[in-house]
Amino acid sequence: MTTICVDVMGSDREPSVLLEGVAKALELDPQLKVLVAGDASVVEPFARDHERAEALVTTEVIAMDEHPASAVRKKKDASIVRAASAVRAGQADGLFSAGSTGAVLTAATFGIGRIKGIRRPALTLAAPGISGKKTVLLDCGANADVQPDVIVQFAHMGRAYAQVVLGVDEPRVALLCNGSEETKGSELALSYHKALAEGNCGFVGNAEGTDLLAGTFDVIVADGFTGNVALKTIEGTAKFIVSRVKAAAGESKRAGLGALMLKPALKTVAGELSGDEMGGAVLLGLRAPVVKGHGSTSAEAVASGTLACARAARGQLCERIAKACEKAE
Template identity: 35%
Template sequence: MRIGLDIMGGDHAPKAIVLGAIAAHKHLKTDEHLVLIGNTDHIKPILVEEGFNADHFEFVHTEEVIGMGEHPTKAIIQKPNSSIAIGFSLLKEGKLDTFASAGNSGAMLVGALYSVKAIPGIFRPCLPTVLPKLKGGTGIMLDSGANADCKPEYLPQFGILGSIYATHMMHVENPKVGLINIGEEDEKGNLLSMAAFPLMKNSTFNFIGNVEGRDLFNDAADVIVCDGFTGNIMLKMAESFYVLTLKKGLKDEFFDRFNYEQYGGSPILGVNAPVIIGHGISSPTAIKNMIFQSRDMIYTKLIDKITVAFK
């Protein structure tokens, strides 16, 4: 197994990424290899500083970097030797089994669609985010930002993708799928949700109907479906809970579970290979967990299961 990791992506790159790779290596099996992609002139001194044997990693040297604020499509085209572009090239050629980065999320989405491409039958790949539940466990919400504008037929596909992810990555049996709305009644909602509701009702997953914003963190649904515009707003609001508890000096187990670090990153569900986007401010702990998440996507054969579902 070859796990590709972009060392140059993220606000705290390359040091936080390298430290995360070192932390993950301690828990990897001998046949699970980390491939660090980036400028080795920046990577090697960190390894020396940490007293870590560089032979434990494989390296792919690159000299270009796609900045966090660069235009995704232009950057992928104009910087073919960037760590993100090279990572996707290796993934497409089968020289990596998975690729992850905390860098430019738009470039990661564009790179995935241009290289490994969407799984046949999927209209739009999407990004799930983890939702901690008040009584324990977790659910997921999708889309959380890949598709700000959605057509009704996208949402049932998000439900399928979320149901497969919850089943095989989160070990939830027959996950309950809900559609986010302003009321529980079938006829409630805007044009998008009203058009999507009957499509989801007739789908193959365990659809329980509409759920509201207050249901995000209870057990009403295991998978919550929404358009990426709504999902990203709710995600950013949820992330603020943890920050607010820290600022207020509050210690609470439930709100501690809103800390993004423990979840790694967001997989791009619906493309032909495991691809994970990490938070731009990813710490070494977040990077470590993103590596574990990459590994688990390979072991569960998640991409194969999604492919079969859309045949």
């Protein structure tokens, strides 16, 4: 049995949506146990109704717009803080939350702790690619300001993730930049490039925004500011295209019929880009797997995020990343 602690509070959605997702996950994975953290009125009835669920009653919630560090410090009984403590205490093997990125990051970093030697955890996604090959993208938004030596750690973690999760032997690592030539970049990006080139981390050069979904590289690293802008731009572009196709479908019978026939394909690609398929982003660099769902998550996304977290715990993702990073030192 693998136990995942699910924080059902603090997202943009009602706790009932998250619990619906947890129920789905329990149904799909008979080896899964959950510890649901949240208000008593919400988690206790759920635990009563579900065999492999236990309630972790908490009384506080960290809201989306609160300052993460001070909120985590002050609200000792916040669902995300208690969830992290439960993982540290061994009551759960991993954590899923769709709360504020800053709050999850802070609570998990202090509560669960970092892998030895890792300075900053990074929000990590495996993006689909045209070539059929996935690309590990980090940092998608955990750290807006990143030093060159931390970018090198991201490269090592991303490489370990590509080896462990995607089964790539020699992952090719690139830096997200404003041009493929090595002379391109802001002063900051140039300092990243230099550190990566000296970092013995599989670095092969610069990637551009066009490479993110092409499958050209196995790993693309960026600071959390740039990575977050890129990730949300992917999301926005997919939405734009879907809205244009819908509008066209409403304008002519022919296009309407075409859209209907293509619907399964369009739904699949939209899903691939929504992050739901991937089950949210993993916070890499911590001692246990922490999966962060989208703030406006869905029951499906909560289910796949919880299952992804359980798979990561079973596959000993964090232990293997720790080993890979240790070897790279």
